[in-house]
Structure formats: structure tokens, C-alpha cells
Amino acid sequence: MADRxxxxxxxxxxxxxxxxxxxxxxxxxxxxxxxxxLAPGELxxxxxxxxxxxxxxxxxxxxxxxxxxxxxxxxxCRTCMRNxxxxxxxxxxxKVFSRVAEGLKALPVAPSVFFGGIGEPLSHxxxxxxxxxxxxxxxxxxxxxNGLALDEATIESLVDMKLxxxxxxxxxxxxxxxxxxxxxxxxxxxxxxxxxxxxxxYRRDARKPELGIAFVAMKRNRxxxxxxxxxxxxxxxxxxxxSNLQPHTEALRGEILYERTLGxxxxxxxxxxxxxxxxxxxxxxxxxxxxCDCGLTYANGRASAxxxxxCPFADNGSTSVRWDGRISPCLPxxxxxxxxxxxxxxxxxxxxxxSIAERSLLDIWNDPEYVAFRRxxxxxxxxxxxxxxxxxxADGNTxxxxxxxxxxxxxxxxxxxxxxxx
Numbered sequence: 228m229a230d231r232x233x234x235x236x237x238x239x240x241x242x243x244x245x246x247x248x249x250x251x252x253x254x255x256x257x258x259x260x261x262x263x264x265l266a267p268g269e270l271x272x273x274x275x276x277x278x279x280x281x282x283x284x285x286x287x288x289x290x291x292x293x294x295x296x297x298x299x300x301x302x303x304c305r306t307c308m309r310n311x312x313x314x315x316x317x318x319x320x321x322k323v324f325s326r327v328a329e330g331l332k333a334l335p336v337a338p339s340v341f342f343g344g345i346g347e348p349l350s351h352x353x354x355x356x357x358x359x360x361x362x363x364x365x366x367x368x369x370x371x372x373n374g375l376a377l378d379e380a381t382i383e384s385l386v387d388m389k390l391x392x393x394x395x396x397x398x399x400x401x402x403x404x405x406x407x408x409x410x411x412x413x414x415x416x417x418x419x420x421x422x423x424x425x426x427x428x429y430r431r432d433a434r435k436p437e438l439g440i441a442f443v444a445m446k447r448n449r450x451x452x453x454x455x456x457x458x459x460x461x462x463x464x465x466x467x468x469x470s471n472l473q474p475h476t477e478a479l480r481g482e483i484l485y486e487r488t489l490g491x492x493x494x495x496x497x498x499x500x501x502x503x504x505x506x507x508x509x510x511x512x513x514x515x516x517x518x519c520d521c522g523l524t525y526a527n528g529r530a531s532a533x534x535x536x537x538c539p540f541a542d543n544g545s546t547s548v549r550w551d552g553r554i555s556p557c558l559p560x561x562x563x564x565x566x567x568x569x570x571x572x573x574x575x576x577x578x579x580x581x582s583i584a585e586r587s588l589l590d591i592w593n594d595p596e597y598v599a600f601r602r603x604x605x606x607x608x609x610x611x612x613x614x615x616x617x618x619x620x621a622d623g624n625t626x627x628x629x630x631x632x633x634x635x636x637x638x639x640x641x642x643x644x645x646x647x648x649x
Contacts, residue, residue: 262336264288264544272605277498283542286601289334289592290544293558294327295319295344296351297550302373303410306398306443308345311475311565318351323552323584324360330588332364341649343371343394344547345562355381359388367391371441371649375413377420379427386433392466393436394649395421398443400454408448418462425463439466441649445482453511470647473640474567485645489569490614492535499523524644535643536607538636546592553579554591556600558648559641560624560634568638569616574623578634604636612638613645 234243247253255265265271269285284290297318300309331337340361348354349372361368371394385393395417399405405414424438440459442452456467474480499517504510518525540547540557547555555561555578563577580597581590591597603609610628612621616638620627627635640646 264290264336283605284544286541286544286605287593287598288544289338289546289588291339291341291546292327292331292588293341293344293545293547294324294357295346295548295550295561296324296342296348296354296357298344298346298562299350300347300373301350301375301411302347302413304398305408305410305479306445306472306475308473308475308559308562308564308566312562314562317550319353319357319550319552321353323550324353324357326552326583327548327588328360328364330583331361331366333587333589337364337366338544339367339369339391341369341371341545343369343649344549344558346550347373347376349376349381355384355388358385358390362388362390369394369649371396373409373413374417374420375411377417377424379423382420382424382427385436386427386431389433390436392439392649393424394439394441394466394468396441396443397455397459398451399448400451400458404448404451408443408445418458421462428463437466438462438464439468439649440464441468441470443470443472444484445472445479446484447482449484466649468647468649471640471645473646475565477567477572480567480570486569489616489645492614501525536609536611537644538604538607538639538642539647540641541601541604546588548583549579552583553577554581554583554588555579556597556604556634557641559639568613568621568640571616571621573621573638576623576625576633578624603631607636607642609635609637613640613643 234241243256243259245253245255263284264287265285269287271285272283274281274283298309298314299316299318300307331340342348342354342358348370354370358368358370368390369392370390374395397405397417398408399414402412402414406412421438427433438459440455442455444452452469459467471485472479472483474483501514517523538557545557547558547561549555549561553561559575560578564575566573566575580594583591608629609631612627615621618628621638624635624638625633627637629637636642
């Protein structure tokens with residue numbers, strides 16, 4: 228019987244139907260397989276769930292590139308990693324970005340490019356030019372910003388170049404709360420900028436950029452979350468990213484909202500199906516409490532267990548390029564810094580697999596040591612440091628009790644679902 232494919236479209240997704248062969252093998256349409264890096268001979272991770280098979284892209288497939296155009300920022304937010312480092316301020320040079328662009332063009336499928344790192348992308352005068360170039364080579368482009376520099380000319384440019392998603396960090400919906408976290412009285416200006424974005428898109432009948440709101444939750448601003456979401460919806464946001472706080476200073480240790488659950492695995496529920504219903508009042512609080520206490524995440528009408536022992540950066544097939552061209556496996560390893568895990572002050576040493584100024588993006592991505600590291604992340608062959616946190620080896624990321632060398636990831640709060648980014 229010949230392999231057959233049919234497609235059906237439902238709001239927000241495309242369904243592809245394929246035929247199973249007699250030997251149990253499945254033939255995925257070539258375009259779909261190519262988009263996920265499913266080349267012949269690749270080792271794939273598959274999980275059998277209740278009513279579905281979850282197939283993960285191979286660790287050899289580069290699907291997303293974070294580009295830190297600068298580590299500079301006009302704000303001095305309480306939550307920022309920049310409060311716990313002694314790094315040199317830098318801006319990506321044109322020759323470094325040219326090497327990034329060459330690497331993107333050399334890939335068989337253009338990856339998503341996310342402009343953001345530990346800094347404000349729009350502090351770099353060339354960021355818009357970089358985004359425009361990425362779009363011309365057919366890549367999806369996203370950017371995260373504090374929103375202060377989104378004047379009308381910048382907004383017009385982002386609409387012109389069809390930036391796919393614009394993420395704006397909003398850690399409060401009222402001026403006092405926002406200023407308390409961000410240390411800048413900027414909320415009224417940012418709200419006006421986003422109002423102009425909505426107006427420009429409407430006037431030009433433009434769907435892009437899609438607006439996303441990123442919120443870092445802590446004790447001092449948790450009461451504002453619903454207001455932030457309401458504000459975002461009024462301003463045209465369609466995506467929201469809510470993360471916990473990663474404390475980089477001792478003063479913020481008492482602000483985390485996951486102290487009780489640090490030593491626990493996600494709860495007994497592996498899935499909680501929620502029917503569509505009206506929201507409001509105590510019902511919202513009850514649902515939120517169940518989701519949080521059971522370690523669940525809610526998306527696409529389904530609540531499922533938030534994965535632990537899973538590196539989100541490896542899982543989404545990403546790599547991170549620092550402003551000077553150094554390539555790290557994740558955003559937290561771009562710069563040396565301090566952070567707290569419970570009462571422990573951890574020293575995180577930056578780590579890279581090379582510089583794009585010396586080797587191509589593909590050469591570094593395919594370096595055997597880098598590939599082996601991503602396979603170790605896929606197995607998550609690291610001790611449970613976040614839950615244990617009982618020895619001095621958790622004070623750094625250069626060695627662990629499984630005899631792993633740098634970088635060790637057992638104490639990474641990102642890999643345990645506590646910290647997230649768009």
C-alpha cells in the first residue's frame with residue numbers, strides 16, 4: 228500500500244494524517260521530517276503517553292538560536308543577573324553578527340532566532356538591522372525588550388520587517404509595583420508604547436509582531452499577576468510567559484514562591500483535563516492552587532505535569548550566542564555569576580564550546596563534545612541537586628557527585644521547571 232498523507236486544519240494547528248506500514252513503521256512527510264531534523268539514522272527519543280506518542284527532535288537538530296546583541300541595559304532591575312557579576316559591558320560587532328548570519332544560512336532549515344540574552348537588545352543601535360537581515364533569510368525572529376525604547380519609528384520598523392513575536396517584560400501592572408521591581412518609573416511610557424503598537428498594527432492591518440508578555444513572579448508582585456494579564460489582553464497580547472524568580476542576591480532569597488516545593492518532585496497527577504468554563508472569583512484561586520501544588524502546566528486546554536530533569540534549552544534544540552561570539556548551551560551559562568539555591572550561594576562559571584569568530588556555527592554545534600553534552604542532557608545524567616542540596620558540590624557548576632565535569636546541571640532550577648523564559 229502506498230504511503231498516504233492528508234491534512235486537516237483546525238484553529239491554531241494543522242493535523243497531518245499518515246498511514247502505518249505493516250511492520251509498524253511510520254513514514255512522516257518529507258517536509259515535516261526535514262523541519263524537525265528527522266534525518267535517516269538519527270537517534271530519536273520517544274515517550275509513550277496515554278493516548279499519544281511524544282516524539283522529540285534529535286539533539287543534532289539546531290532549531291533555535293538566542294542572540295545576545297548586548298549585555299548592557301538602562302534598567303537596574305532587582306531580579307537581573309547583572310546584579311551578581313563583574314562582566315565587561317559589550318556590544319555585538321558587525322563582523323560577529325555576519326558570522327552568525329553565515330551560520331544560519333548554512334543550516335538545512337532556518338531556525339528561529341531569538342534576540343535576547345542578559346541585556347536590553349534595543350540598547351544596541353544595530354539590533355533592528357540584525358532582525359531585518361534574519362527575516363530576509365527566511366528565519367522566524369523574536370525579540371524581548373523592556374519596552375522603553377519602543378517609540379513609533381521603532382514600532383513601524385518592526386511591523387515593516389514582520390518581526391514574528393515581540394516579548395515585553397512587565398513585572399507589575401501599577402506604576403508603584405513596576406518601579407519597585409524594575410527600579411525605573413517607566414510603566415506609563417511602556418503602556419503608551421504598547422498602545423501605539425496596537426494602533427499601528429490595526430491601521431496597517433498587520434498581524435505581526437505578535438505581542439507576548441513576560442512576567443517574573445515573586446512575593447512582592449504576585450498579587451499583580453491577574454492585572455498584568457488583563458493589561459496585556461487590553462494591549463493586544465496573545466502570549467504570556469510566567470516564570471519564577473532566580474535569586475541572584477541574598478536580598479531576594481526570601482522573595483521566591485517555590486521554597487516549599489524545591490525539595491519535591493511534581494505531584495501525583497500526570498494530567499488534569501480542564502473543561503472550558505467561566506472564570507472568576509474563588510474558582511480561579513482553586514484551579515491555580517491545584518496547578519501549582521501538583522506541579523502542572525496548562526496549555527492548549529490541557530494541564531500536564533511540568534517536566535523535571537529536562538533542560539528546556541536542549542529540549543527546544545537551542546544554542547546561545549554571546550555578544551562577543553562565544554557560544555553557550557544555554558542563557559544561564561553565557562556569563563559567570565552568583566545565584567542562590569535555598570540557603571546556598573552558588574558560583575556559576577560561564578561555559579562555551581567555542582567562538583563563532585573562530586569556527587562556524589555548524590562546526591561548533593556539531594562538535595563531538597557539544598553533541599555528547601546534549602545527549603547527556605537528554606538523559607539528564609546528573610544528581611538531583613535541586614531536591615537534595617545537601618553538599619558543597621551544589622555550590623558551583625564545575626563538578627558533581629556523579630563525577631561529571633563542567634558544566635554540571637543537577638542544581639539548575641530551569642531543568643526542574645522553576646524558571647522559564649519565552
